Amino acid sequence: MAKGITFHTRKWVRPEDLNANGTLFGGSLLRWIDEEAAIYSIIQLGNKHVVTKFMSEINFIASAKEGDLIEMGLTAIDFGRTSITLRAEVRNIFTQESILTIEKIVFVNIGEDGKPEPHGYDHITYTRDRIPLEITKALV
Numbered sequence: 001m002a003k004g005i006t007f008h009t010r011k012w013v014r015p016e017d018l019n020a021n022g023t024l025f026g027g028s029l030l031r032w033i034d035e036e037a038a039i040y041s042i043i044q045l046g047n048k049h050v051v052t053k054f055m056s057e058i059n060f061i062a063s064a065k066e067g068d069l070i071e072m073g074l075t076a077i078d079f080g081r082t083s084i085t086l087r088a089e090v091r092n093i094f095t096q097e098s099i100l101t102i103e104k105i106v107f108v109n110i111g112e113d114g115k116p117e118p119h120g121y122d123h124i125t126y127t128r129d130r131i132p133l134e135i136t137k138a139l140v
């Protein structure tokens, strides 16, 4: 089920992403999700210093094959004191068939000292309003 999830990134399954069976290599998929989830957490917490702390079990539901177009979706399901917990789903763009789900991915907000730091947020933002102004100014 994709309830509450926003699907952001689309990927084209290329030959270099395949395993020996000719289907999408799970390691490639996990690398894409970790990167996508880190960017999502950075936007939610307004801090580029976030680290992956925990991933729950990964359910590879169906395989994808060369040439398939897939999309990755994430949503925040919990805001802790220093952490944020996400749910991830990957699906085929055209058939909407689920390829993978991860019920919990936890990122921790890190301070300058490298230790967990409270982030102060308790709900999802759908804009870029938490990114520090000096960073957004540098982008325009």
Ligand SMILES: CCCCCCCCCCCCCCCC(=O)SCCNC(=O)CCNC(=O)[C@H](O)C(C)(C)COP(=O)(O)OP(=O)(O)OC[C@H]1O[C@@H](n2cnc3c(N)ncnc32)[C@H](O)[C@@H]1OP(=O)(O)O
Pocket: 038, 039, 042, 046, 047, 048, 050, 051, 052, 053, 054, 079, 080, 081, 082, 083, 084, 106, 108, 114, 115, 116, 131, 132, 135
């Ligand atoms: C601004 C815009 C800029 C844009 C431009 C920049 C773009 C630039 C992109 C770069 C993107 C980089 C993305 C890197 C993504 C990686 O690849 S990170 C690399 C892999 N991860 C790591 O190396 C982390 C290694 N672990 C650690 O360093 C330590 O465990 C940590 C994370 C500092 C936490 O330490 P700790 O002693 O466990 O801390 P603790 O206070 O006990 O727990 C902290 C929180 O984690 C939770 N937690 C702890 N253990 C667990 C567990 N097993 N399960 C669930 N939750 C747990 C706790 O409940 C707590 O949450 P809260 O209750 O505070 O909400």
